[in-house]
Amino acid sequence: MANIWTIAVHELRRLFRSCSMLINLFLLPILLIFLLGSALSSVMGGGKDQTIESFRVGIVDAGNPAERSQLIGNFLKSPQVAEIITAETAESREAAVSGVRSGQYGYAVIVPAGFDKDMVTGKEAKLEYILGKNRTDNMIAGTVFDNFLGSINYKQAAAMTLGPQAISAMTESGQGNPAAVLGKLNDGAPAYTASQYYAAAMLLMFLLLCGQMVITSLYSEKDNHTLFRIGSMPVKGRELFIGKMLGIGLVSVLQCASIIVATRFLFGVYWGNRPGLLMLVCLLMIFASLTLSVIISMFVRSAALARAVLSGLTVVMTFMSGGMAPLPDAWVNTGGAFSINHWGMKGILRMMLESPWAQISGSIGMLSLICLVLGSMAFFSYRKVGYHA
Template sequence: MANIWTIASYELRRLLRSRSMLINLFLLPILLIFLLGSALSGVMDGGKDQTIDSFRVGIVDAAANPSERSQLIGNFLKSPEVAEIITPETADSREAAVSGVRSGEYGYAVIVPAGFDKDILSGKEARLEYIFGKDRTDNMVAGTVFDNFLSSINYKQAAAMTLGPQAISAMTETGQGNPAVVLGKLNEGGPAYTASQYYAAAMLLMFLLLCGQMVITSLYSEKDNHTLFRIGSMPVKGGELFMGKMLGIGIVSVLQCAFIIVATRFLFGVYWGNRPEMLALVCLLMILASLTLSVLISMFVRTAALARSILSGLTVVMTFISGGMAPLPDSWVNTGGAFSINHWGMRGILRMMLESPWAQISGSITMLALICLVLGGVAFFSYRKVGYHA
């Protein structure tokens, strides 16, 4: 045990004397968090509610006679939920609607085919033609509104096939059924994380993974400087050398982690949640995963440059697929990103920031612990087989 602490204290003094190491470990993460949080704050909007302004939509009914125009569309557009968002404007023809969209008179246009109501009553599929405008948000909102309307109509068609035609008349009465449009927000009833919080968590985890490069540099320096021969001639076991170096670098990583958390809290107002003990546990597990992964790479790669490149590449890839560089769709993050260490760390920390219940956080911590257990086991058995030689 004395040998382990001696090696750890030497590593600790060596790292803290390096100015470049201190800049990379302590100042660079803060700078990246500031730049990313400031530049991309508009993307996340700090979890604030978004307001949708009303816009005009050109409505073209292809029916030859005014009496044959769709009553379903008319009743739908008069509903209070839709009227708050869409201001319908009647256009004489499709060409007039296209011209109005191009000139900016309409933000969107909808073409209602002739006999729309009759087709629905006869059991045919409900279809509309959309003409997109210049504003992406207006297109998305209008498309969602009318798609919801069509989905509701087609649902009623399916009910009619089962219950009979009389079901359509009962379900299409004005005011019946669920509202066509409901404005809401994500994470109802709880806080939402900001861009600074998101990138503070992402950069913290990325730099904790990169701390393994210090292990690689230290281990290979013993070989390159031929000091491993002298250490081997002393009563020091290879396992003690590994443990001492990992302990010293682990202490530096803990200091780095604490500095990032405290600095971002006071400089940028980053809220890390109300579970500091769980946050510390996630950070310790990430440090342990990084150290064991770097040791594992060091035992199978011949040169320090190649080992550092492998670890850096893995860190960048895992950070990207976990959504650490830019928010990715949940479908991707929860599939491909689940194979990265960062994914489980990000998931746990972000839920701590949102003050989620323990049941939603424990799964991420359990997965991190299993990853550390697997990496530690593989590193142990690899050392027993490969060893650490000059």
Template sequence: MNIWTIMTYELRRQLRSRTWLLNMILLPVVLIFLLGASLSGVVGVEGAETVNQVKVAIVDTAAAAPAKSAALDAFVKSDEVKDYISPFEVQTREEAESGLRTGKYGYAVIVPQGFDSEIQSGGQAELELILGKNHSDNTTAGTVFDNFLSEINYKQAAAMTLGPEALTAAIPAMADQPAVQLGNLNNGGKTYTASQFYAASMLLMFLLYSGLTVTSSLFSEKDNHTLFRIHSMPVKGSQLFIGKMLGVGVITMLQCAAIIIFTNLLFGVYWGNRPWLLILFCLLMIIASMTFSILVCMFSKTSATATNIVNIVTVGMTFLSGGMAPLPDSWVNSVGAFTINHWELQAIIRMMLHSGFGQILPNLLVMSAMCLVLIGGVVFTYRKVGYHE
């Protein structure tokens, strides 16, 4: 009963504080808006990459029109590739190479004589592909024509090895697959914006700053000389300590929920498709923040000393994890890996990108281990030091 009474009192005291409401809820929301708007071109990916149409010079070495490749002509004019390449018939190889040098064309294809007849007789389909100046154009056009040749040669190999029946069975399945498909690797086709990145980063930083609430609560009873009076009442020291921690924990969870809800409603920040896993990681961050601050309080003689330590560690871990400014991956994954923010931030970003649970599980295990170590440290320290004047 004493624990719940103390927790309720702590909640009322914190909720009556206008300073807490401004610093722990309004300030992070404003920071997320400012950082997300000003650094949108530096952090995150606003959307999927677009592919520009490539001008392709096609040189068919067959002189007479009836002898030209009907298969290639039908392919380059088909609906599935017209958004990616724009074909131009060129008479000679020299003219195509000159157009590549001047930038008139982005890619060139040389069609050998008897291309169609070679295919019909069971031979291998081959084209001469000449690269242009632009790497992106070369990649786009090269993918289109490589897929064209691969499909023809696959059909030839299937027909020669398994007979015409196998080719007939494979045609419907292959027809359903586009020649070119855009997408993102390892993220379920999702991208994240600067607002999402800084929403996650600032959320974690202010959850660490919630440790200052723990520091203030624990030292307030000492500085106001009310701790001795409380101990003279039928209240155990452990009950007072646990009640205060529960009160601060509940208020911190409210802070976390407010930041997530406000950023989603006001700025459209998408927090991923695993809300329960997000809640679990936030709870682990709250536990880590509170237990770390408790350890600092136990070994600090004054509130100012404990506050300074929490401030320095919070800012330092946020910076080292890459949460304030983009840092090299080699730095973030080496030095940053020793911070709590690193494992939390990477997990939240992966949830935003719809990564598989297997990619998030290592972060969950590391955070759980860190929390267990910190909880063990608090239990051991409290038994040795205690909470008293």
């Protein structure tokens, strides 16, 4: 054990004597977080609450004046809907499309002929939507009219099954419900900002890159032919191996702590209310990085190639997890799930939102499983290949 700590202290001294290493470990991550958080704050929305602003919607009733839908008219006149949507009558579908393209309407709805009659006869209610240029307006309008259709179809099904009295009961219980509201990902905590998002992403990326120190240290002993001398001393190979990883792991812990503390006090990054779980995620990421670098070192002949492989894997996994730019959830939750960063990002962002333990435990469990697999692979690769000249 004494040999392991002696080697670990030697690694600490060697690393802290290198000015370039200190800059790359402690200054570069903080600088990147500042630049990305400032430049892309508009993309993330800054964590501020948004309000629903009223916009114009073109309404086209395909029926003749005597058969125009009273249900749609009453719905659009309701106070909850009128606060969000300003309904304007369009003469035809072509006029509605032209109005949407010119910006006159933010959205358009085509009501089929005989809409109310179809409802009375038990047919399914359907509307045609024409999307506008504003994504938020499209989402809000779609939510409003989808809720309207869902409510009508549900009441119709209830009336056919339970009788006409079911409609009046549901109408009384549903009074005052808003057509659409904006909420938060997690009540009681603000949405994460761009600085928080990229602080988590850059923290995990640089923790993975700390494995390059392991590669450099292991290959330097071989390239400088000092491994022969160490082998002649009463030092076992595994003690040298573990000592180097322990020393570099301690440096990585200091790097992690400096990034968290600096971003908290310099940029106001809120890391959540679970420091213990945050520390656990960081330790698992460090262990994953160290073991991954060991596996690469055991099977790659040169230090330059090993560093290139680790850097390439880190960049690819950071991109797949959405660490370089927010990606669609469908991609992040499929392809991104195969990256180590994905589970670390997911866990840390949930902590920033003060989510319950049930939403965080899955990420920590997957990280632990990944570390177990990488640790086993590193152990067996060391037993098979060994650390020798």
